[in-house]
Amino acid sequence: MAHTRDGSRTSTDHDPHEPSETSPLLGGEQNGIAVDPESAQPVPVPVTEADEIAVAEEPSTKRLVAIMAATWIGVFFAALDTTIVATLTAPISSSFNSLSLLSWLATGYLIANSACQPLSGKLTDIFSRRWGLIFSNIFFGAGTLLCGLAPSAGAIIAGRIVAGVGGGGLTCIATYITSDLVPLRRRGLWQGYGNLVYGLGMGLGGVFGGVLSDKLSWRWAFLLQVPFIAVSTVMVFFLVDIPVNPSTQPALSRIDFLGSGFLVASLVLLLLGLNTGGNQLPWDHPLIVASLVLSVATLAGFMYLESQPRWVPEPVLPVALIVRTRTVLSACLANWFGTMAAFLAIYYVPLYLQVRGLSATAAGLRVVPLAAATSVGSLASGYLMRATGRYYAQMVGVMVTFIAGTGLLCTFRLDTPAWMTFVFPTPLGFAYGGMLTITLVGMISSVDHAHQAVITAASYAFRSTGSTIGITVASAVFQNILTDQLHVHYGSLPNSDTVIRHIRDSLDAINHLPPGWDRPTVLAIYMDALRGAFFAGLGLAVLAAIAGLGMKEHVLHKNLARK
Secondary structure, three states, X not given: OOEOOOOOEOXXXXXXXXXXXXXOOOOOOOOOOEEOOOOOOXXXXXXXXXXXXXXXXXXXXXHHHHHHHHHHHHHHHHHHHHHHHHHHHHHHHHHHOOOOHHHHHHHHHHHHHHHHHHHHHHHHHHHXXXXXXXXXXXXXXXXXHHHHHOOOHHHHHHHHHHHHHHHHHHHHHHHHHHHHHOOHHHHHHHHHHHHHHHHHHHHHHHHHHHHHHHHOXXXXXXXXXXXXXXXXXXXXXXXXXXXXXXXXXXXHHHOOHHHHHHHHHHHHHHHHHHHHEOOOEOOOOHHHHHXXXXXXXXXXXXXXXXXXXOOOOOOOOOHHHHHHOHHHHHHHHHHHHHHHHHHHHHHHHHHHHHHOOOOHHHHHHHOHHHHHHHHHHHHHHHHHHHHHOOOHHHHHHHHHHHHHHHHHHOOOOOOOOHHHHHHOHHXXXXXXXXXXXXXXXXXXXXXXHHHHHHHHHHHHHHHHHHHXXXXXXXXXXXXXXXXXXXXXXXOOOOOHHHHHHHHHHOHHHHHHOOOOOOHHHHHHHHHHHHHHXXXXXXXXXXXXXXXXXXXXXXXXXXXXXXX
């Protein structure tokens, strides 16, 4: 029987050579040629011993809860850690008298996190999820401990980089473990639970860090995490026991060192350029230009290398599979563009609220419904997939809601009623959470067990780069409109370039304008610039929807054997 896009069966006779939705992706041809189940076209993905992946036995509910609790402790603290640092930047800066250098507290963690996430899928296929998670816990715990004991600004930045290596693995590997142990029909629901834990960690991080900083010292915000990470490590050692891919080859010989090097170099150079450009250095600075050009060059080298089975028997990311499997490519692009739009909103909605006169704390509280809606949307999508066994119709509804949510932000004005500033971001968050869960389930249902971890790792790479690119796009649009309009209105006034630079760098400059500068006009220009950024987000949301609707419906089986 063939399957239509919505998953229904047609009445055509079954061709014994035709791949079905339950056929292993790499079970058809030999000599490095596989068959894409969506298009019945050959895909040059190497067939190796590792593709005969061992499928774990489905655990009891009690044991599954224990295993996921062990992994989610790490996920919770990795999420908590991201917002703790945002709260503690000021007191840490005061301790070391190094405000400019400490901008790397977030950047160093982000780059290490994003660079290591794509490698975790293949490495844990080779060395096991257990040891991958233990390794990640050790790095995250060691980096966090170093931050708490750091004698200098350089030491705390080094600690953030070490913690970033572990933090990236904690979030990714927990997702792989869930896919290993939970059938597709219930996979979205458990992903929703995981996203709820992550969201709770992010929500509590700022409060946790602020209280400890005020009552004790900022160092305790790092040090108190270490015992919990140690507990998680012990629990993982005793509870997580998932079989690895069988192979007669030595483990080290199966690692794609060259491809991994190219991929890490590309991601590090890209994120370094995007995070530094326009902040520490101007966009036309030779270092920024060189980093972005080299990022593209190393990415091209990586894609070429990974598409050559004779050179790379086990690629760290199967580029051919990603590019030629429609659901995987569509889901990755939807994650990419969708994350750009979501992070644009996460960063620029608080800025809009501060332009209206709210404090940073009050603005942050107004964004809480957006974060909560993301977790609720993820859970709701999981429940619906468990109930119906379908996801494509959901995807259509989610993407329509996503576009509508970003469109609502474009209606913000300086006099928008306060209740709208609470409510309008909520549909965007709900749809984003649903989109992440649906695309994940769609991707892993479209490939064989042997590739579900590396495909998930690819989606995380798209998300991590998407978050940075989204903020960069918004900043470019915002700053260009702001600068141009300020020059149009006030360019002829004395010292206008200096005043405009201060307005671009600090919102507080609006309250200290020199004679001849009209505050309501400057606020209106700020609002025009913000609206331009929100419209950029709307465009990105439309691109995410176009990409996401390219996915196909696949059967969501009720057991791990997919029968």
